[in-house]
Amino acid sequence: MYPYGTPTVVPAQNFDPVKDAHALRKAMKGFGTDEDALIAIICHRTNEQRQEIQRQYKTHFGKDLIEDIQSETSGNFEKLLVGLLTPIVDFYCNELCDAMKGIGTDEDVLIEILCTLSNSEIHTIKKQYLRMYGAHLESELKSETSGNFKRLLVSLCTAHRDESGHVDQAAAANDARELLKAGELRVGTDESMFNMVLCQRNYQQLKLILNEYESITGHSLEKAIKREFSGDIQEGLLAICKCVTNKAEYFASRLHKSMAGLGTNDRQLIRVIITRSEIDMKDIKVTFEKMYGKSLKSWIKGDTSGDYKHALYALIGEQRSSS
Structure with missing residues (x-):
């Protein structure tokens, strides 16, 4: 059923977007917010189902679900829920745009996205990027990067990889x-x-x-x-090799990197979990434990807290611990 890996977030059975929309409204009405109810619904529906819930929410209450979530939650928990409610193509476009905004470029993000997606995914992102920002992704990449690394990203951005599967x-x-x-x-x-x-x-x-x-x-x-x-071109070429040999290993190392050392790179942690939960997060979890000797859940437990932690547990298919 899942040719490319085993997801941890799968379509909810007997899905009722109207019922979910009402439950979310109830969770945010009045004093205080029922965060557990938000997690139970948003973290256990696919991106497609979340979009349907948002349409029903607006139809029934005349309010925008993302705006309500933003006014009722905060910090990384808010960022995670907003990311989950964003259409996946828009989410990728936001990440790419933010990686190139302001002083300095987050080359890691450009590598992670462009080195791991298929031709059709990259073409879809390019079209949406132009719609959202009025700029061509390729032009932005050219102006924000240089040298060999720029040429690598432009080649990937053309999305002309042979996908026939033919071997010689x-x-x-x-x-x-x-x-x-x-x-x-x-x-x-x-x-x-x-x-x-x-x-x-x-x-x-x-x-x-x-x-x-x-x-x-x-x-x-x-x-x-x-x-x-050396530098970014090395990282980009290695990412392609890693995706060829073992994509789960590549993403396990991205998750580890987001939590290792001082402070957590929550943006990276959120992005990898959102983008892989419907594709191969189960495989990434197994690989993570093999590579680092401890479960992904135990790393998340040590690096995050509160509702944010519980939402991440739900997305990686883990039960909430009592602590």
Whole structure:
């Protein structure tokens, strides 16, 4: 049923958007807010179902559900609920726009989104970005980034990756040799060859190329990329390799990074959980525990609190603990 992974948020059975809209209104009327009721509904419906609830909420009460949530909640709990109620394409557009706004660019966000989505998803985001902000995503990327990293993002933004799933062993061996010549066998690196291969070949073919590279050199292409590149371009190329070999591992490392060290990067934590909960969050959880020796739930427990924590538990398919 789920060809790409196992989600933790699935369509609610016997879904009744009118009943949900009334329950949400009741949870926010009068003194105090019933946060548990908000979590029980918003965190246990798919994005599509949440959009239907919002339409019914507006129809029945003449009020905007997101605005009501914003006036009744605060902090990261509010950000999480608003993110969940935002259509997923708009959510991605907001994240991309905010990553490029103001002084400095959050390259990590650009990599996480553009290196992991399919052609059709990127095309949809580009159209919506233009509608929402009156600007072309590609132009914004060009003005906010530079050098090899800019070229990588522009290549990804064109969304011309082969998605046929067709594999060719001889072509894979040839590409592996070309990558070796463009990197480790020369002084300086011909980054255009890495760009071309990693942004155009389909994932199944890339798997073959990675295997071929390792059998020719005795080490992984990822190791070669770490040696030949640095900074954002290195991170971008590694993200593509990781998505080819194990996408759940890539997102598990993103979750870990959001909570490791001093302070929590809540924006990153929220984004990964919102965007993966309907795709492969179960796989990410299992991978997270294998990689870091502790469950994702225990990390969330240590780094978050209150209603925000309980909402995250619900989205990753975990029961609320008594503490």
